[in-house]
Amino acid sequence: MRKREHGLLPNAASLLLCGLLAGLVVAAAAFPAVAMSGLAAKAGSDTFESLPTDIDVLPSPQISYVYASDGKTLLATMYDENRRDVKIEDVAEVMQKAMVAAEDNRFYQHRGVDVKGVARAFVANQNAGGQTEQGASTLTMQYVRQAIAYSAKTPQEVVDATDKTPTRKLREMKYAIDLEKKLSKKEILERYLNIAPFGHGAYGVYAAAHVYFDKDPKDLTLAESALLAGLVKAPGTNDPATAEGLPRALDRQKYVLNQMVGMLYVDQATADAAGKEKLTIVGKRTPEGCESIQRPELGAGFYCDYLRRWWNQQKVFGEDEFQRANRLRAGGYTVIASLDIATQTAAFKYAKEQPFVSKDQQVRMGSQNAMMLASVQPGTGRVLALATNRNFSNDQTQNGANTNPDKKGQKGNYPNTTVPIITGDTDIPGYQAGSAFKMFTAVAALESGLPLATTINTEKQFVSDFIIGPGPATCNGNHYCPKNSGGQSGPYNMWTGFGSSINTFFVPLEQQVGVDHVVDVAKRLGIQFNAKEDAALAANPKGWGAFTLGVSATTPLQLANAYGTLAADGVYCEPSPINEVKDNSGKKVEGLDPKCKQAVDPEVARAAVDMARCPVGDQSATGKCAGATAQYARDFVKRPIAGKTGTTDSEKSATFTVMTKQMAVSGFLTDPDWPETNKDMKHPPVNYAALGVLRDGLAGQPVVQFTAPTKDRAQGKLVDIPSVKCLSVDQARAKVKQAGFSVSVASGQVASQCPPGTVDRTSPAGSTTKGGAVQLVVSKGPGAPAPPYVGGDGDNGNGGRGHNDVFPNGDVPDDNGNGGCPIPWVC
Numbered sequence: 001m002r003k004r005e006h007g008l009l010p011n012a013a014s015l016l017l018c019g020l021l022a023g024l025v026v027a028a029a030a031f032p033a034v035a036m037s038g039l040a041a042k043a044g045s046d047t048f049e050s051l052p053t054d055i056d057v058l059p060s061p062q063i064s065y066v067y068a069s070d071g072k073t074l075l076a077t078m079y080d081e082n083r084r085d086v087k088i089e090d091v092a093e094v095m096q097k098a099m100v101a102a103e104d105n106r107f108y109q110h111r112g113v114d115v116k117g118v119a120r121a122f123v124a125n126q127n128a129g130g131q132t133e134q135g136a137s138t139l140t141m142q143y144v145r146q147a148i149a150y151s152a153k154t155p156q157e158v159v160d161a162t163d164k165t166p167t168r169k170l171r172e173m174k175y176a177i178d179l180e181k182k183l184s185k186k187e188i189l190e191r192y193l194n195i196a197p198f199g200h201g202a203y204g205v206y207a208a209a210h211v212y213f214d215k216d217p218k219d220l221t222l223a224e225s226a227l228l229a230g231l232v233k234a235p236g237t238n239d240p241a242t243a244e245g246l247p248r249a250l251d252r253q254k255y256v257l258n259q260m261v262g263m264l265y266v267d268q269a270t271a272d273a274a275g276k277e278k279l280t281i282v283g284k285r286t287p288e289g290c291e292s293i294q295r296p297e298l299g300a301g302f303y304c305d306y307l308r309r310w311w312n313q314q315k316v317f318g319e320d321e322f323q324r325a326n327r328l329r330a331g332g333y334t335v336i337a338s339l340d341i342a343t344q345t346a347a348f349k350y351a352k353e354q355p356f357v358s359k360d361q362q363v364r365m366g367s368q369n370a371m372m373l374a375s376v377q378p379g380t381g382r383v384l385a386l387a388t389n390r391n392f393s394n395d396q397t398q399n400g401a402n403t404n405p406d407k408k409g410q411k412g413n414y415p416n417t418t419v420p421i422i423t424g425d426t427d428i429p430g431y432q433a434g435s436a437f438k439m440f441t442a443v444a445a446l447e448s449g450l451p452l453a454t455t456i457n458t459e460k461q462f463v464s465d466f467i468i469g470p471g472p473a474t475c476n477g478n479h480y481c482p483k484n485s486g487g488q489s490g491p492y493n494m495w496t497g498f499g500s501s502i503n504t505f506f507v508p509l510e511q512q513v514g515v516d517h518v519v520d521v522a523k524r525l526g527i528q529f530n531a532k533e534d535a536a537l538a539a540n541p542k543g544w545g546a547f548t549l550g551v552s553a554t555t556p557l558q559l560a561n562a563y564g565t566l567a568a569d570g571v572y573c574e575p576s577p578i579n580e581v582k583d584n585s586g587k588k589v590e591g592l593d594p595k596c597k598q599a600v601d602p603e604v605a606r607a608a609v610d611m612a613r614c615p616v617g618d619q620s621a622t623g624k625c626a627g628a629t630a631q632y633a634r635d636f637v638k639r640p641i642a643g644k645t646g647t648t649d650s651e652k653s654a655t656f657t658v659m660t661k662q663m664a665v666s667g668f669l670t671d672p673d674w675p676e677t678n679k680d681m682k683h684p685p686v687n688y689a690a691l692g693v694l695r696d697g698l699a700g701q702p703v704v705q706f707t708a709p710t711k712d713r714a715q716g717k718l719v720d721i722p723s724v725k726c727l728s729v730d731q732a733r734a735k736v737k738q739a740g741f742s743v744s745v746a747s748g749q750v751a752s753q754c755p756p757g758t759v760d761r762t763s764p765a766g767s768t769t770k771g772g773a774v775q776l777v778v779s780k781g782p783g784a785p786a787p788p789y790v791g792g793d794g795d796n797g798n799g800g801r802g803h804n805d806v807f808p809n810g811d812v813p814d815d816n817g818n819g820g821c822p823i824p825w826v827c
Contacts, residue, residue, distance in 0.1 A: 060085070060150045060195050062332025062584050063207070063286070066304065068339045069384075069579055074294045075337060076304045080329045082211070082286045083203035085584070088190035091205055092220040094265075098229035099193060099205075101259035102252075104139035108185055112140045112176035140176040143192040148175075150195070193217075198228060199235030199245075201285045212240065214282045222266065223274040226256040241283025291393060299348030301392025303339050305419040306383065307577040316591045332584030337577055338382035340375075343663070343697030347373045347387035350689035357684040363669060365389045366415035368403050369681065371689055372422045372668045374556035375697060378564035378661060380594045381573025383557065385693065390417045404674035412673045421672045423557045429530035430553035431668055431675045433655045434646030435501045435629075437550035439563070440525070441510045442494055442611055444517040446604045451716030452494040452611055452624070452709070454509075455764065457744040457773030460489045462504040464511055466545030473546070480545040482507050490746055491763055491775045493624070499614030500627030501645070503549060510548040515541045518548060524599040525562035525572060527554055550646050553675075556655075556666040563643065563657045564664030566608050569707070570600030607709035609659075612642035616658060621708035622715070630687050633658060637695045639703045645683060654681040656690045661704040663697055665690045718767040721774055725761065726754040732776050736762065741774040752779035 063079035088096065100107045106114050137145070148171075179188065198208035208228050209217040220228070230252025231238050238252055239245035257271040266274075287294060290304035308328065311317060317324040317331075327333075351371045353364055363371045367389055375385040393416035402412040413421055420428040445454065466480040475481035482503045489504070497505035510518050519541040523529075529538040531553045537544045538552070557575055565572040573596040581589040600608075614625035616633035618641055629645045643658030653670035667690035671677040708714075722739050724732035729745060736743045752760035760779040768774065 059584065061330035064328055064331055064333040064335060066307065066335040066337055068337055068341050070341060071336050073341060075300050075339065076290060076293055077286055077288055078329045079288055081203040082201050082207040084206040084332065085194040085204065086206045086217060088186055091193055091217045092225060094222045095205060095217060095220045095225035095228065096189060097260060097265045098225040098256050101263055101265060102229035102256045103142065103232060105259055105263055107139050110138060112138060112180040113173045114138050138176060139192055140180060140188055141172045143188060143195060144172050144175040144179065146195045196232045197235045198231045199239045200241050200283060207286065211286060212281055212283060223277040223279055226274060227253040227279060230256045240281050298344050299387050300339060300344060302388060302419045302422060303344065303386045303577065305392060306386055306423055307337060310577050316589065334582040335578060336580040338384060338579050340384040340697060342699065343375050343693060344385040344387065346693045346696035347375060347385035350692040351387040351389045354685045354689050356688035361682055361685050363389060363685050368412065368414050368671055369669060370421060370672050371686065372556045373665065373689060373693055374422055374560045375663060375665045375693055376560045376564045376575060378664055379568035379571055379573065381561060381575050382579065383575050383577050384663065384697065386419065386422050388422055391415050392418065394418060402673045403671055422555060424530055424555035426530055428672065430555040431653050431670045432550055432648040433554050433559055434550040434648050436559060436644045436646035436655055436657055438498060438506045438548055439608065439612065439644060440522040441506050441518045441548040442498060443521045443600060443604060443608050444513045445509050446607050446713060448513045451713055451769060452607055453715045453769050455491050455493045455768050455772035456505050456508055457491050457742055457775060458489050458502055458504040460484060460487050462507055464507055464545050466543055482549065491773045494611045495614050495620055495624040496626045498611050499625050501629050506548045507545060515544050515547055525565050526558050527562060528558060556668050559657050560664045560666035563659045565599055566605045567659045567661055567664055569602040570598055570605035571596050572599035603710055603713050606707050607713040609642045609706055610709045610714065612644060615645060616641050616643045618642065630656065633691055636691050640706055645687065651680040652677050654683045654686045656687045658690050658694055660694065660698065661706065662701060663694060665693045716769045719770045720767045721762050721765065724759045726758045728758055729776060729778065732759040736774050740771055743774055743776065745776045745778065749778045749780035751782065753782060754779040756781035
């Protein structure tokens with residue numbers, strides 16, 4: 001609360017002023033330089049003539065409001081002082097009159113300094129013998145004092161603005177006299193109503209009306225107005241929202257009503273009725289900040305925290321983070337956030353509980369395992385939702401123990417935490433995303449001119465050229481040798497390799513196009529490498545063979561935006577939590593539009609999305625998908641989708657990123673305190689959570705189709721594969737090799753009309769890319785027909801299930817081909 005002083009000039013200066021007030025003060029109104037110079041010389045070192053007349057009035061602190069994207073749903077209020085300026089026309093006339101009656105009943109007669117008031121106060125104070133002090137400051141002088149204090153730029157200026165000194169009093173008089181020449185009484189009263197303190201955290205009449213009566217100031221009654229006007233004299237002690245302050249406030253209300261009767265503003269009967277009116281005092285302080293979110297059922301505290309941190313990085317709001325933070329809390333902005341109510345509602349709902357999976361797989365509110373979800377709008381970067389199964393709070397003193405054995409004795413990030421577990425920072429760089437990073441290798445390959453039909457004859461274990469330290473992933477010395485844990489091998493192209501998440505397809509592909517190219521793609525799509533070790537490797541990535549398998553840390557927000565960039569035909573936009581910001585005058589703040597650039601060629605992006613339709617049970621534009629690590633996803637969402645699952649070694653984290661043209665969602669399930677946890681994170685909870693956000697967030701919106709890739713991007717230049725039906729394996733190998741293809745022989749044999757041991761067919765059949773891999777399928781002679789294809793391998797190399805397959809108990813297959821949850825209709 002700023003210091004408020006109504007007293008007369010002290011000691012000799014008071015006596016001198018009162019002795020001269022009959023002539024000097026009146027003369028000062030017309031001839032201030034002549035009349036007051038001698039007085040000022042006796043009161044202080046400055047002459048009245050030398051005192052400035054113009055106040056450098058800075059705007060008083062104003063409350064900022066943060067709304068959802070609909071512009072109506074209030075999410076948060078930000079303020080240092082709860083104040084919102086209003087026009088005088090928006091204040092009830094009885095409130096205007098009550099304030100004049102309470103503070104300055106000669107307001108409309110004087111010219112800034114009330115000579116009669118000074119004389120009356122002097123006599124009263126002298127007769128009281130120092131026992132009481134009656135004020136002589138006019139309403140104009142009170143406004144001047146408040147304005148000077150608010151415009152102070154240093155701590156000393158604040159002291160000078162409120163200290164009881166003759167010089168300060170004379171300065172206020174000089175300013176008040178000059179101000180009355182420039183502004184009308186109506187304008188001065190409006191400024192005073194907006195700057196006056198009313199107690200209980202309310203500054204200005206707008207905040208006071210809402211804090212005490214939960215209404216706009218234009219709707220205040222006579223009784224309410226008289227009560228509020230009476231608070232300004234001593235807002236701390238007269239607080240009607242407290243038991244001890246209410247009697248004092250009611251006494252002041254009676255005083256104001258009597259003053260209004262004496263000024264003929266109201267008659268006695270009306271005043272008496274108002275004095276008897278029983279008022280309902282709300283006394284509710286306006287919630288402030290992200291910890292006092294207005295819509296707690298949305299779980300939007302994390303989103304608010306993200307917006308606040310984003311704001312502090314925007315240079316348009318100040319030279320440094322301190323200035324920017326102060327502007328948010330004092331600038332009176334109207335912030336229209338990009339938070340979408342439907343999407344945020346779904347994100348918080350599925351972060352707390354996943355209704356589509358069995359009870360034993362549920363990740364609930366406050367669990368040490370975090371379900372983290374982020375949603376982004378492709379083509380704008382606008383963040384639609386952020387949620388996790390945590391309470392947003394900066395107070396983590398009541399949290400449970402950290403699960404990380406290296407942080408024994410420290411508090412963990414549950415149940416209370418802040419937004420970086422979803423969005424990341426230098427302290428929380430993120431979590432491994434597993435095979436979701438294979439997307440970056442595919443994009444690099446497409447940029448290198450390789451089509452989606454590029455075929456690699458994969459092995460169960462690939463001996464790469466990358467040299468790493470000794471460990472379980474090495475062979476042939478220190479070569480990096482990734483495996484497919486399900487033991488699968490044979491020819492795969494980008495569609496089938498991505499759909500079945502074949503490690504030994506993407507590591508050789510990465511080796512072919514260069515890890516530096518793959519890492520560059522990831523950077524262009526927004527992956528930040530906040531972990532020191534990741535940053536060092538990303539700076540010189542040529543030997544980083546495991547990068548394509550997602551060993552680098554990232555966050556749900558980064559990954560959602562990376563995939564969303566591809567859905568937007570390669571247009572990358574920096575993530576942003578706002579649609580629009582208006583300043584206190586209602587003018588749009590410029591320089592905050594989405595910062596976008598073409599990060600990937602549109603045709604490359606479209607081809608990558610076409611490939612990404614395979615893992616989620618959708619079908620590519622050319623019908624080339626086979627195998628899916630989340631086969632049920634397309635039927636669940638019931639619209640064209642693309643995406644990818646991802647797991648780390650031993651399933652220490654599970655991720656799922658899914659997108660349409662209108663929305664990208666990424667979900668992570670892991671222990672943020674211990675990403676190297678020894679607990680398995682199963683895919684169904686995070687898969688269904690991300691799908692639920694996408695489905696519910698897009699409910700009612702039109703279905704938008706993906707754009708098909710060009711034939712060159714999809715197929716490239718196709719070359720016919722020679723027919724080798726019923727030839728010996730050696731003959732077939734020689735013939736196919738002579739045509740320019742690499743050749744392998746499939747393990748196992750199939751029933752065929754060809755003699756046992758001869759070749760029945762090639763895989764692929766017909767044609768493939770020039771120099772591609774071709775596998776020979778060997779006949780075992782006539783017999784039972786070959787079993788139907790049942791899907792590709794899961795994200796960890798385990799056998800997937802086909803589109804119509806279910807387990808005997810009716811469960812839906814999970815990402816690894818294991819039993820998921822009992823929802824037969826999904827398949």
